Amino acid sequence: MQLAKVSSKGQMTIPAEIRENLQLKTGDTVSWDLKLDxxxxxxxxxxxxxxxxxxxxxxxxxxxxxxDEEAYxxx
Numbered sequence: 880m881q882l883a884k885v886s887s888k889g890q891m892t893i894p895a896e897i898r899e900n901l902q903l904k905t906g907d908t909v910s911w912d913l914k915l916d917x918x919x920x921x922x923x924x925x926x927x928x929x930x931x932x933x934x935x936x937x938x939x940x941x942x943x944x945x946x947d948e949e950a951y952x953x954x
Contacts, residue, residue, distance in 0.1 A: 897921075 881894040893903065901923045903909070908924040 881897055883891040883894060885891050903923055910922050910924045912920045914920065
């Protein structure tokens, strides 16, 4: 287990062992995934991930209306 403290600005230092394991370098992007049980997973975002997400989000605009939100809210 690795520990890190959150600063008053909401920042923290990622422990060296974690940075090494994820092969993180200065300027890299990480993704935080909040699980239903309250745990969080962190992973390094690869450039392909960002391109994929950007491309995917652009295709979903046709379902981005108030009516769609209302229709699919409880799914």
